[in-house]
Amino acid sequence: MAASPKLPPFDPADPLGIDDLLDPEDLAVRDTVRDWAADRVLPHVADWYEKGELPGVRELARELGAIGALGMSLQGYGCAGASAVQYGLACLELEAADSGIRSLVSVQGSLAMYAIHRFGSEEQKQAWLPRMASGEVIGCFGLTEPDHGSDPAGMRTHAKRDAGGDWVLNGRKMWITNGSVAGVAVVWARTEDGIRGFVVPAGTPGFSAPEIRHKWSLRASVTSELVLDDVRLPADAVLPEAAGLRGPLSCLTHARYGIVWGAMGAARSCFEAAVEYAKSREQFGRPIGGFQLTQAKLADMAVELHKGILLAHHLGRRMDAGRLRPEQVSFGKLNNVREAIDICRTARTILGANGISLEYPVMRHATNLESVLTYEGTVEMHQLVLGKALTGIDAFR
Ligand SMILES: Cc1cc2nc3c(=O)[nH]c(=O)nc-3n(C[C@H](O)[C@H](O)[C@H](O)COP(=O)(O)OP(=O)(O)OC[C@H]3O[C@@H](n4cnc5c(N)ncnc54)[C@H](O)[C@@H]3O)c2cc1C
Numbered sequence: 001m002a003a004s005p006k007l008p009p010f011d012p013a014d015p016l017g018i019d020d021l022l023d024p025e026d027l028a029v030r031d032t033v034r035d036w037a038a039d040r041v042l043p044h045v046a047d048w049y050e051k052g053e054l055p056g057v058r059e060l061a062r063e064l065g066a067i068g069a070l071g072m073s074l075q076g077y078g079c080a081g082a083s084a085v086q087y088g089l090a091c092l093e094l095e096a097a098d099s100g101i102r103s104l105v106s107v108q109g110s111l112a113m114y115a116i117h118r119f120g121s122e123e124q125k126q127a128w129l130p131r132m133a134s135g136e137v138i139g140c141f142g143l144t145e146p147d148h149g150s151d152p153a154g155m156r157t158h159a160k161r162d163a164g165g166d167w168v169l170n171g172r173k174m175w176i177t178n179g180s181v182a183g184v185a186v187v188w189a190r191t192e193d194g195i196r197g198f199v200v201p202a203g204t205p206g207f208s209a210p211e212i213r214h215k216w217s218l219r220a221s222v223t224s225e226l227v228l229d230d231v232r233l234p235a236d237a238v239l240p241e242a243a244g245l246r247g248p249l250s251c252l253t254h255a256r257y258g259i260v261w262g263a264m265g266a267a268r269s270c271f272e273a274a275v276e277y278a279k280s281r282e283q284f285g286r287p288i289g290g291f292q293l294t295q296a297k298l299a300d301m302a303v304e305l306h307k308g309i310l311l312a313h314h315l316g317r318r319m320d321a322g323r324l325r326p327e328q329v330s331f332g333k334l335n336n337v338r339e340a341i342d343i344c345r346t347a348r349t350i351l352g353a354n355g356i357s358l359e360y361p362v363m364r365h366a367t368n369l370e371s372v373l374t375y376e377g378t379v380e381m382h383q384l385v386l387g388k389a390l391t392g393i394d395a396f397r
Pocket residue numbers: 107141142143144147148149150151174175176177178217218223371374375376377378379380381395396397
């Protein structure tokens with residue numbers, strides 16, 4: 001009888017052997033970001049979360065710049081030029097620490113920098129991107145308004161040209177990540193020619209970014225309003241290559257791609273906490289991980305976690321091959337954030353009362369994911385995107 005081939009051992013951290021898909025460079029990127037988060041975020045994040053602040057955000061941004069995590073998959077202008085898979089791995093590791101840190105990086109790289117990189121003039125790129133890649137300048141992205149979230153086409157913020165050719169912006173943006181700490185804002189506004197993007201330096205008279213307090217989610221993240229009162233900008237402040245909503249929507253597709261990975265980081269952190277707890281916590285004279293009901297929960301969590309990571313890899317490879325469609329990103333965001341929340345909630349039940357304590361990461365991740373479920377397109381918006389793609393019928397209105 002022929003000897004059966006020797007199988008690799010089962011790895012509880014990678015039960016499907018997904019790491020086989022990674023090359024040494026991918027692993028090095030992952031380790032660098034994981035080590036940075038373990039050193040600079042994990043020891044402090046529960047405290048930041050409890051206080052509802054992100055102290056030292058400028059220093060954190062510089063450090064993230066130094067490890068190449070800002071605008072990571074963009075080419076040139078001081079950016080790392082990493083693959084989409086590597087950028088995704090970084091998002092996963094950052095969100096395993098906290099969704100707030102991943103949000104800082106996503107908004108910087110996938111929204112603010114991506115908008116300038118893809119739609120900006122050469123002068124705009126030279127002026128902003130190297131300083132944003134290094135973390136010297138933090139960026140934000142203002143699309144959502146108090147009365148227009150899922151439906152940004154209705155935005156009221158407007159930009160008018162005056163006789164001298166300057167632009168004058170008026171309006172208000174809401175729920176803007178990084179707003180109060182940003183040195184530059186990419187602001188989307190209605191013009192005579194449709195929706196256009198503007199590069200607004202934070203010190204411009206009439207521009208302010210009051211912080212939004214009292215959040216019970218993404219507490220270790222800066223979220224702000226943007227107020228634009230007769231903000232006067234030179235003619236060349238407009239992003240020349242972005243016309244209409246397609247501009248901001250393509251930035252959102254890029255950022256959502258990072259969330260597909262990131263959400264699985266939050267889920268992994270909760271899953272690991274649940275496994276550890278289940279092995280050490282004893283009730284009825286044995287570890288709770290020895291009860292079949294707990295094992296069923298852990299098995300189901302592992303299945304969804306690693307399916308989600310596999311899906312993220314698949315989308316990453318499509319993005320690297322230039323074949324990733326926005327509908328596929330909607331598919332990934334819809335599934336992975338929804339499943340991540342479910343994994344975190346199940347982990348919470350395994351930890352019992354300790355599940356609500358900040359001593360463990362579970363409740364923090366679960367409440368963070370409530371924001372991740374809503375921003376960059378709500379569950380319902382991604383269902384409608386997929387529903388339209390599947391039926392050919394637009395059900396948005
Ligand atoms: C912490 C945080 C950070 C954020 N950061 C940013 C940022 O940096 N930049 C930025 O521009 N925005 C940001 N946002 C805003 C975010 O993108 C919006 O909250 C999101 O687009 C949803 O808009 P809304 O909250 O106004 O909800 P609404 O659009 O009012 O939706 C409310 C509910 O109605 C549902 N709904 C709406 N229309 C339909 C429909 N046609 N069919 C079925 N259901 C529908 C929605 O799915 C949702 O469940 C952030 C939000 C949060 C919470």
